[in-house]
Amino acid sequence: MTASSGVCLACGTRLSPGLSTCPRALLLAPLVGGVRRWGLASCHPPLVGRVAHLERLKWCAEEARRGLGRAVWLVGEEGIGKSRLKDALVESLSSHRFDIWEGSGRAHPGTPAGPLLDLLEATRSLRPVAGVGRMSSAEAERVSRWLEGREWRGVPASLSAESIALLDALCHALLPHRTPRVLVLEDWQHADGLSRAMLEVLVTRLAHAPVLVLVLERAEACVPPPAEVLEVGPLSMREAATLVSTRLPPGLPREALLRVGAGHPRKLLQALALHEESPLEPLPATGEEVVSARYRALSDARREALRVSAVLGPCFPRAVLGALVGGFASLAGLESGGWLTPVSGGRYASATRVPGLEATWADAERVALHARVAESYEALSEETRRRACAEVARHWLAARRPERALPHLLEVAGWNLAALEPAAALEVYRFALEVSSRLSLESACQWGRVLWERMGDAHRLAGERVEAESAWRIALSLEQVGGRGGTAERLQCLSKLVSVVLSLERHEEVVELGEVGVVEEASEEALVAGASLDALSALALCWLGRFTEAEARLGSARARLLQVPGQEGVGRASAEASLHRAMGMLLMRQGRPEQATVEYAAVLRWTERAGDTWEHSTALFNLGDAYARSGDRERAVHYFQLALDSKARTGDRGGMAYTHHGLALLHSQADAPELAKEDAVRGLQLAGMLGDRKLKSLLRCALGRAHLRLGEREEAARQLRLAAQDAAAANAHPELLQAQAALRALEARR
Secondary structure, three states: OOOOOOEEOOOOOOEEEOOOHHHHHHHOOOEEEEEEEEEOOOOOOOOOOOOHHHHHHHHHHHHOOOOOOOOEEEEEEOOOOOOHHHHHHHHOOOOOOOOOEEEEOOOOOOOOOOOHHHHHHHHOOOOHHHHOOOOOOOHHHHHHHHHHOOOOOOOOOOHHHHHHHHHHHHEEEEEEEOOOEEEEEEOOOHHHHHHHHHHHHHHHHOOOOOOEEEEEEEOOOHHHHHHEEEEOOOOHHHHHHHHHHHHOOOOOOHHHHHHHHHOOOHHHHHHHHHHOOOOOOOOOHHHHHHHHHHHHHHOOOHHHHHHHHHOOOOEEEEHHHHHOOOHHHHHOOOOOOOOOEEOOOOOEEEHHHHHEOOHHHHHHHHHHHHHHHHHHHHHHHHHHHHOHHHHHHHHHHHHHHHHHHHHHHHHHHHHHHHHHHHHHHHHHHHHHHHHOOOOOOOHHHHHHHHHHHHHHHHHHHOOOOHHHHHHHHHHHHHHOOOOOOOHHHHHHHHHHHHHHHHHHOOOOHHHEEEEHOOOOOOOHHHHHHHHHHHHHHHHHHOOOOOHHHHHHHHHHHHHHOOOOOOOOOOHHHHHHHHHHHHHHHHHHOOHHHHHHHHHHHHHHHHHHHHOOOHHHHHHHHHHHHHHHHHHOHHHHHHHHHHEEEHHHHHOHHHHHHHHHHHHHHHHHHOHHHHHHHHHHHHHHHHHHHHHHHHHHHHHHHHHHHHHHHHHOOOHHHHHHHHHHHHHOOOOOHHHHHHHHHHHHHHHHHH
């Protein structure tokens, strides 16, 4: 055997020098459309001893065709034959009108839900996501945002509700529209937690779906209850002898091969390949020694390629390995020889691990190699590099270059935020803070400011307003001493801080913070951030009853926005929404609800563009309140109902309770005390869950009035007394006066 020759691990065909693929692989029948393979076309060894497993999988596929979905876990140790069994199933089903989608737990290492991200992104050409019949346009937008790594644009009223909506959309994208589907997920032991959670939910929804989910995993780690487990074990001695007989001519000794293989298909194939490559050499005693002997027989260039691949990880771009070893010539033969597996997306997956290969690198060599790997990753196209940002960060850290790893860590956190996983993003940000501490003081402060601001964004996404406020205050404190205070970055962070302080109803503090935000830049970002600050300050001034100052702030905000007429984006939409909301509140406080309806309608348009579901549901309530005060009861009820539905979907119990209070007042005005009583009771139940005694006082007053209109004076008096007690306990003076006035009116009637 020459250094440039070898044999195909699967079939034993001797390879010509420089040939990467076994010639027999070219004779395989092409698969029909609708099939997406994870591993590319390659030669397969004979299927021996797995007839019962294959027949069971075919039966499950037939059940799925009838609409009775099935999930099967193929479990067994590495190289035991799970992938060969899966390949046999795919070959038998590809011509029977099945969509076959293959993915792998090794796709996009470190990216949340990387296997499903890779699978859906790659199969859009087979079945476009937006064209799947089970998905609505909103679900298609959620899936597209996640596939593109776009972070959440606004503030969801309920992160859990939005996460469930994303999970539903992903499940619908994976379920078939017309043709039955087989969903194959290999190497699931490498899958991340989010991928496992998504798959678990999908498996529970297969009862009436024409889908077969086939998962290949080395150990039975966590299998959902509806799934079936098929364990793939070693071959019997007779089955192992049958496999050997397909490659070894009659009359040659087989005992040594069977002893080394011990019923393990891959070890048997490795031993056969070594015997065919070096027929005069004695066979080693163990499978590990066989692999080492085959490795030593490779050329220097191929051994170097495998040494490099051991550092790259379980899955990596083919272009990266080629760049590190000086081209693709040295990779010839490693694919068919069973060392590397070519997979979709122009990548390689490690197929055979050589014992002790990683330990052959000296420390200095390893550090230098990781730096070269990271540089090779960064030379890839932007999309490929972004999808591999976790790997790039890992290599820069291993190369002891933390300053180069930090931008990629931000991208890793961004993928988590796109998947609505702020807790995971926060872990990445905290790790990045530790990494930034290794830099110089000035660089550490600069990165600290960016990271703390991003941590505030993640806390806000999770609904943790107090934690978000703390993170943004730290970010602002890390600004360089003597630096300009009106930069766009500082103003944007300050605007975020003011928004959360306003939501915590600390209006005086909002006004003080707004006065700090002096715009010193003429950039569009600075002007929009300054306008947002002015609008939020105007809102706080309206709450404080300082209407003249509020009007001045609104005029300043409008003037700044007029300077950037062509500017678009989330910041502009949020600033416009805050400005119209403040104008609407100002008009309401001045007794002009008709004009306020126009402003609140504008808030709806801008919050929808910003993707801020919290502000959108609040705008629906405000619009209903404005119509109620202007005497348009029909429209008021319509918008209150829309607000109630929106807040119910997002889990905003406080908003639901206030909306029920508004509906109760409308029903009382329309002389419908039964309906008023029903809404007041529902709102009171929600307020009780929240423990908000001020809100309970308002709802008890509405309930007392409803009882009074129904002639139930004793119950009305009881509710009004409880309302007064709740208001006094909450130190809510206006609500206390309202309850006491209603009690005096009731006593006067008696």
